[in-house]
Amino acid sequence: MSEPTKTPFYERHLEHKGKMVDYSGWNLPVQFEGIIAEVLQTRRQAALFDVSHMGEVLVKGKGALAFLQRVLTNNIAALQDNRIMYSPLCYPDGGTVDDILVYRYDEASYLLVVNAGNAGKDYEWFKENLSGEAELENISPQTAQLALQGPKSAAILKAVTGAPVEGLRYYHFLPRAEVAGVDCIVSRTGYTGEDGFELYCRNEDALKLWDGLWEAGKPHGLAPVGLGARDVLRLEAGLPLYGHELSTELSPLEAGLGRFVSFAKETAFIGREALMRKKEEGLKKKLAGIEMLGRGIPREGYPVKTGEGEIGWVSSGTYSPTLDKSVAMVFLDPREAVAGKEVSVVIRKKEYPAKVVKIPFYRRG
Amino acid sequence: MDWNVEAGLKYTKKHEWVKWEEGDDTALVGISDYAQDKLGSIVFVEFPDPDTEVKAGDSVAVIESVKAVADTYSPVEGTIVAVNEVLLDQPELLNEDPYGDGWMVKIQLAPGQDFSGLMDVEEYKAHIIKEEEA
Numbered sequence: 001m002s003e004p005t006k007t008p009f010y011e012r013h014l015e016h017k018g019k020m021v022d023y024s025g026w027n028l029p030v031q032f033e034g035i036i037a038e039v040l041q042t043r044r045q046a047a048l049f050d051v052s053h054m055g056e057v058l059v060k061g062k063g064a065l066a067f068l069q070r071v072l073t074n075n076i077a078a079l080q081d082n083r084i085m086y087s088p089l090c091y092p093d094g095g096t097v098d099d100i101l102v103y104r105y106d107e108a109s110y111l112l113v114v115n116a117g118n119a120g121k122d123y124e125w126f127k128e129n130l131s132g133e134a135e136l137e138n139i140s141p142q143t144a145q146l147a148l149q150g151p152k153s154a155a156i157l158k159a160v161t162g163a164p165v166e167g168l169r170y171y172h173f174l175p176r177a178e179v180a181g182v183d184c185i186v187s188r189t190g191y192t193g194e195d196g197f198e199l200y201c202r203n204e205d206a207l208k209l210w211d212g213l214w215e216a217g218k219p220h221g222l223a224p225v226g227l228g229a230r231d232v233l234r235l236e237a238g239l240p241l242y243g244h245e246l247s248t249e250l251s252p253l254e255a256g257l258g259r260f261v262s263f264a265k266e267t268a269f270i271g272r273e274a275l276m277r278k279k280e281e282g283l284k285k286k287l288a289g290i291e292m293l294g295r296g297i298p299r300e301g302y303p304v305k306t307g308e309g310e311i312g313w314v315s316s317g318t319y320s321p322t323l324d325k326s327v328a329m330v331f332l333d334p335r336e337a338v339a340g341k342e343v344s345v346v347i348r349k350k351e352y353p354a355k356v357v358k359i360p361f362y363r364r365g
Numbered sequence: 366m367d368w369n370v371e372a373g374l375k376y377t378k379k380h381e382w383v384k385w386e387e388g389d390d391t392a393l394v395g396i397s398d399y400a401q402d403k404l405g406s407i408v409f410v411e412f413p414d415p416d417t418e419v420k421a422g423d424s425v426a427v428i429e430s431v432k433a434v435a436d437t438y439s440p441v442e443g444t445i446v447a448v449n450e451v452l453l454d455q456p457e458l459l460n461e462d463p464y465g466d467g468w469m470v471k472i473q474l475a476p477g478q479d480f481s482g483l484m485d486v487e488e489y490k491a492h493i494i495k496e497e498e499a
Binding site: 031034035036037228232295296297299318319321326348 | 405406408409411427429431432434460
């Protein structure tokens, strides 16, 4: 394995005593103060995440929309300028390539934000399926990204920009805004279940952006937060993670993301037939939530049972600091995925009681 | 070194400590500062039933942190005579005070106990450095 890539924020992570790990080929902090403290920090105040590992791809040209309609399952034709849409993308057999965000500048110009671990594979997949008048540009290597999340994030951002960030609505973006003297894309998005923003800038401006946000954040208790807490936050908020809830074997339908699969749109997107067949035949498994009734943490791969036998497995699980109990996303036989149903999780050969609950586990008040 | 290695204790390669003084017939067992730091925020601890007899290397507790699950292995042979029940409600003590309030089990030592396989402070520090370099 080659050395993991450092992001432009590497030295700041070391200054804040981040524990650095190799994540999808990137050298990133898994934690700073501690996962529990960082989760609560994000829910109560504000958190700064280095998410520069995310991949960014520009799609441009007259044929851009037609291309996106074909490779993505969601209906990109319904997306308006300066707005963002979430969409899975599938293989012909319905398995998932990735799940991404699509930023629309105008009808002929889009920014795709893809998962770090899938970035190379996605780009190849896009290239393979490119047709007509559309061009791709991979801008990941020169792009840094920060996520500012938590109830104080709007107040912090407002302090370092004249751009109308407070009025920016959820899943809307400003294509160009000056933040702390840096030219950025600012979107009201995130992966934590809190209010917040994601900011994209050029690598060479990245430290200036971090430092500006950091100074502005001090009076609001801003803290750097690592990947460990990010995973707990997204799980509490019921957000899927590729490789856990979505994979080449798990389609968006099984992951409960049917509302992002547009069978009604005019273009026959890749995977449509297979997904339609799955839908008509009835799903064999379905994503559900469980919470533990006592001790024990359900972790990925642990079996879920009832008195009659095994009914599914854990795809992501954790202790939730926000709820002070352990929760998990699980794939269950759809007949068993009924809220309130008592089940058990097999943890180190012992069964621990749990019950089926609705996702998300946490919703901000 | 970023981690505290408490003086006067003996240590295992798997980062447990034993507190035993010449003449004692019991020993206290816990995990090192290095171990708690590697595990991160600890949220549950489970102990075996009291009076369980253990050999060196047997599990004497299971520790669950947000990110990982780990066994604590007995460095000695004997019978568990007490477990730190405070940890059941305050598992964070393992993170905060691993050599003090975060002690885990008390073991009545089997006769003829041999501590020569355990590490002293300097040996354990060298062991941590080696693990960090790996």
